[in-house]
Every structure is written in structure tokens, then in C-alpha cells.
Amino acid sequence: EKGGWSSFMAKEISEEPEAISKTLLGRIVDGAVRLSELDVLGEGALANIDRVVILGCGTASYSGMLGKYAIEKWARIPVDVELSHEFRYRDPVINDRTLVVSISQSGETMDTLMAVKYAVAAGAKTLSICNTQGATIARESDAAIYTHAGPEVAVASTKAFVAQVAALYLFGLHLAQVRGTLSPEEISGLLGELQALPDQLATVLEQHDAITQLAGWMTDTRSVLFLGRHAGYPVALEGALKLKELAYIHAEGFAAGELKHGPIALIEPGQPVFVIVPSPRAKDSLHKKVVSNIQEIRARGARILAIAEQGDAAVLPYADLVIPIPLASTLFEPLLAVAPLQIFAMELAAAKGLDVDQPRNLAKSVTVE
Numbered sequence: 374e375k376g377g378w379s380s381f382m383a384k385e386i387s388e389e390p391e392a393i394s395k396t397l398l399g400r401i402v403d404g405a406v407r408l409s410e411l412d413v414l415g416e417g418a419l420a421n422i423d424r425v426v427i428l429g430c431g432t433a434s435y436s437g438m439l440g441k442y443a444i445e446k447w448a449r450i451p452v453d454v455e456l457s458h459e460f461r462y463r464d465p466v467i468n469d470r471t472l473v474v475s476i477s478q479s480g481e482t483m484d485t486l487m488a489v490k491y492a493v494a495a496g497a498k499t500l501s502i503c504n505t506q507g508a509t510i511a512r513e514s515d516a517a518i519y520t521h522a523g524p525e526v527a528v529a530s531t532k533a534f535v536a537q538v539a540a541l542y543l544f545g546l547h548l549a550q551v552r553g554t555l556s557p558e559e560i561s562g563l564l565g566e567l568q569a570l571p572d573q574l575a576t577v578l579e580q581h582d583a584i585t586q587l588a589g590w591m592t593d594t595r596s597v598l599f600l601g602r603h604a605g606y607p608v609a610l611e612g613a614l615k616l617k618e619l620a621y622i623h624a625e626g627f628a629a630g631e632l633k634h635g636p637i638a639l640i641e642p643g644q645p646v647f648v649i650v651p652s653p654r655a656k657d658s659l660h661k662k663v664v665s666n667i668q669e670i671r672a673r674g675a676r677i678l679a680i681a682e683q684g685d686a687a688v689l690p691y692a693d694l695v696i697p698i699p700l701a702s703t704l705f706e707p708l709l710a711v712a713p714l715q716i717f718a719m720e721l722a723a724a725k726g727l728d729v730d731q732p733r734n735l736a737k738s739v740t741v742e
């Protein structure tokens with residue numbers, strides 16, 4: 374069943390391009406989004422919401438952060454992202470103008486299910502983004518957008534994450550379409566970029582061997598930090614989560630801008646730091662700011678492992694290793710930048726002789742609260 378791969382996780386990472394293309398399949402028609410599964414919400418339902426709340430746990434909460442960035446940018450609706458298990462215990466403000474979007478690969482995570490039930494009882498509209506056909510959370514929700522990543526067997530979520538992001542982006546563009554916040558030309562352009570991602574991601578996966586080699590050198594590492602900014606921030610959090618759960622190494626992800634507010638004190642000679650570097654082409658100053666973060670920590674002895682856009686010469690003098698990713702717009706970069714971190718965590722765990730498909734103390738689907 375592993376199809377020649379050493380683990381289900383390795384196989385599932387190799388299926389990521391397909392997970393994205395299958396999630397997009399049939400949902401883009403003539404340069405516009407077509408999500409017929411949302412019709413059940415009724416005419417005008419999405420035009421009338423004034424807030425979106427995204428719920429999920431672990432990896433699903435990080436795809437949710439990217440969903441927030443996309444929905445706010447494209448559809449101009451305020452979005453909150455919250456861990457499912459925090460949500461219902463703090464008396465959140467939700468009503469019939471709130472859309473609650475739950476994200477769950479299994480569709481059975483008890484924390485998320487209970488949060489969705491709470492939202493239904495409070496009168497909110499509910500949408501589930503789910504990878505498992507007919508799962509409980511999807512059934513409890515008003516509507517469901519299924520990700521078509523295929524069954525995910527390894528405990529650590531990989532291809533489901535990229536499929537969730539693709540589904541959230543489709544949904545964000547659908548909202549923009551309904552609410553008229555982007556022109557049809559802008560929407561069709563962004564959909565074209567989304568459709569190009571599977572091929573671009575396939576080229577990133579070709580770097581598997583180089584990342585395996587890096588992981589092989591790091592089996593004695595006690596701590597790894599991950600830095601990202603804007604769309605790179607959830608990628609940093611996900612990279613750290615993967616390393617903790619698979620290789621049992623202390624890892625933390627930070628927003629790069631937060632460094633000087635505390636975490637820079639952790640930097641000592643030899644500390645490995647993965648940095649997800651924003652594109653130098655983006656029309657903001659984030660590339661420059663992150664490169665200057667790199668210079669600051671490098672001066673304090675950090676070992677820099679950069680995930681940067683192909684041809685980004687500015688990081689070369691300061692990086693111990695650069696993993697290049699193809700050119701993409703800011704919001705699409707995470708879909709290219711996350712795989713190297715998944716591969717790194719998997720290969721480091723494998724190099725330590727650990728079971729990458731079944732890490733200790735974890736279950737694939739957490740059905741208790």
C-alpha cells in the first residue's frame with residue numbers, strides 16, 4: 374500500500390501536487406469559482422454574513438490562518454481563527470450573521486465537533502472543510518467543501534494541509550465573487566496561479582534528497598527554531614509542529630517580527646533556524662525586514678536554513694543552506710514552502726530510527742475532548 378515508499382508519510386507528501394489539483398478539479402469554470410456545495414446555504418446567505426470564524430486544531434488551525442489572510446484580503450470580511458477547544462469555553466460573540474468554518478482532515482476531531490455544535494446552537498451558519506466523505510463534522514454543518522486529498526494514513530498531516538489551503542483559497546475567491554470585492558479578471562488571474570501550483574510543487578519535491586542529507590547531519594540537534602512573516606508565519610508554526618511530533622525535538626515557530634520582542638534571546642552559537650523568506654518581488658518591505666532578521670541572528674551565531682524564492686541573491690551570503698522555491702504570489706508561497714519542512718521532520722525522525730507514520734503518544738484522529 375505504500376507504493377514503494379518507505380512510509381505512508383513519504384507517499385502522502387509525494388501526493389501533494391495531486392491533492393491540490395484534485396481539490397480544484399471541477400470547481401473552476403471559465404475563470405470563475407463554482408462551489409455548488411454552497412448552494413444549500415440559500416441565495417444571499419454569504420452576502421449577508423459580517424464575520425467569519427475559522428476553527429481547527431493543530432495543523433488544521435494553521436491552514437485556517439492562511440484562510441484568514443486570504444479571505445480578509447480578497448473578500449474584505451473580518452476573520453478570526455481560533456483553536457476549537459478554546460472557542461466554546463469563553464462565551465464568544467457569534468450570531469446568525471457569523472459564518473463558522475471548521476477545518477478537519479478526519480472530520481471526527483471531538484474538540485472541533487463540539488465547537489461546531491456550539492456554533493449551530495448559537496444560530497451561526499456553519500461550513501465544514503473536511504477530507505473524509507460523510508464524516509460527523511461535515512454532517513453536523515450546514516454545508517461542506519470536501520478536500521480531495523485522498524485517505525491520509527500517516528498520523529502527521531501533510532497532503533491534507535495543502536488541500537485545506539487550496540479549498541480555503543477557493544472559498545475566499547468565491548466570497549470575493551459573491552461580494553464583488555475583486556473583479557472577474559482578478560479572480561481568474563488568481564485561480565490561474567492556484568492551478569499552476571501543483572506543477573510548481575512537484576519541482577520543490579525534487580529536492581527531497583538534499584533535505585534528507587541536511588536531516589542526516591542534524592540527528593543530535595536539541596532545538597530548532599522556525600521564523601516566518603505574513604504567509605510564512607503559519608508555515609513556521611507548521612514546520613515546528615511537524616518536528617516536535619515526529620522527531621521529538623524541541624521546536625518553536627515565531628513571527629519574524631516578534632524576534633526582537635523576546636525570542637532573539639534564545640539565539641546562541643550553532644542554533645539552527647529555518648527562515649521562510651518572503652519574495653523580494655512582493656510590493657511590501659517584508660523581504661528586506663526578514664533578511665535583516667537573518668543578519669541579526671546570524672551575527673549571534675545562528676545557522677540559517679533558508680526557504681527562499683529561486684534567484685533571491687540577498688539571502689545567499691547569510692544562509693548555510695538555501696532551499697529554493699518557484700516564483701509565486703505571497704499567499705501561494707506557503708503551498709510551496711511547507712513541503713521541505715515536512716520532509717525535513719520526516720527524514721530527521723527516520724534518521725533517528727523513529728516510526729514516522731506512528732509517532733509516540735499520538736492518534737490519527739482525536740475523538741476525545
Ligand code: F6R
Binds near residue numbers: 477482530737
Ligand atoms: C499534525 C496533526 C494534528 C491534526 C489535528 C487536527 O500533524 O496531524 O495536529 O492536524 O489533530 O486533526 P483533524 O484535521 O483530523 O481535525
